[in-house]
Amino acid sequence: MTEQAAPATTDLSDAHPEAQVCDPVFQAFGGRPAFSGPIATLKVFEDNALVREAVEQPGEGRVLVVDGGGSLRCALFGGNLAVLAAQHGWAGVVVNGAVRDADEIDAQPIGVRALATHPRRSVKGLHSGQAGLPVLFAGTVFREGEWLAADRDGVVVLPAPPA
Numbered sequence: 067m068t069e070q071a072a073p074a075t076t077d078l079s080d081a082h083p084e085a086q087v088c089d090p091v092f093q094a095f096g097g098r099p100a101f102s103g104p105i106a107t108l109k110v111f112e113d114n115a116l117v118r119e120a121v122e123q124p125g126e127g128r129v130l131v132v133d134g135g136g137s138l139r140c141a142l143f144g145g146n147l148a149v150l151a152a153q154h155g156w157a158g159v160v161v162n163g164a165v166r167d168a169d170e171i172d173a174q175p176i177g178v179r180a181l182a183t184h185p186r187r188s189v190k191g192l193h194s195g196q197a198g199l200p201v202l203f204a205g206t207v208f209r210e211g212e213w214l215a216a217d218r219d220g221v222v223v224l225p226a227p228p229a
């Protein structure tokens with residue numbers, strides 16, 4: 067997979083009045099401090115079966131945006147899923163919820179944003195949730211196919227990649 071330099075979120079925010087700038091609620095994980103790509107969305111709650119299914123599919127440089135309803139009672143993403151996401155070419159994962167195995171995630175060449183860490187794993191096997199719907203958190207609407215950039219300054223969403 068070729069790794070393209072992600073444009074700075076500051077420059078994107080300055081140059082694009084249409085940019086949505088996420089509320090600064092995220093902690094940063096992963097071996098890639100800056101990442102960007104088209105958005106794929108998931109809406110789940112304390113069940114990460116769909117997250118695993120997604121990162122087992124070709125990522126093609128996309129960013130998986132997982133709305134976990136903000137639950138801080140378990141982790142929706144962890145070290146094994148980070149390996150799968152990297153292997154399948156996902157640029158990053160943004161979680162409205164918690165992750166675990168922070169050190170293992172940091173060892174993978176993807177970017178991850180989440181509200182917190184939590185040692186407990188989520189439910190598996192219910193396969194509850196929905197893919198491809200617009201999701202709303204951090205003051206931002208994340209729509210499948212729109213474009214996200216993240217770096218140490220924050221997370222920005224644009225309707226399309228900058229020209």
Ligand SMILES: O=C([O-])CC(=O)C(=O)O
Nearest residue numbers: 143144145146147187188
């Ligand atoms: O599988 C999970 O629920 C998350 C996790 O711990 C991992 O990815 O290693």
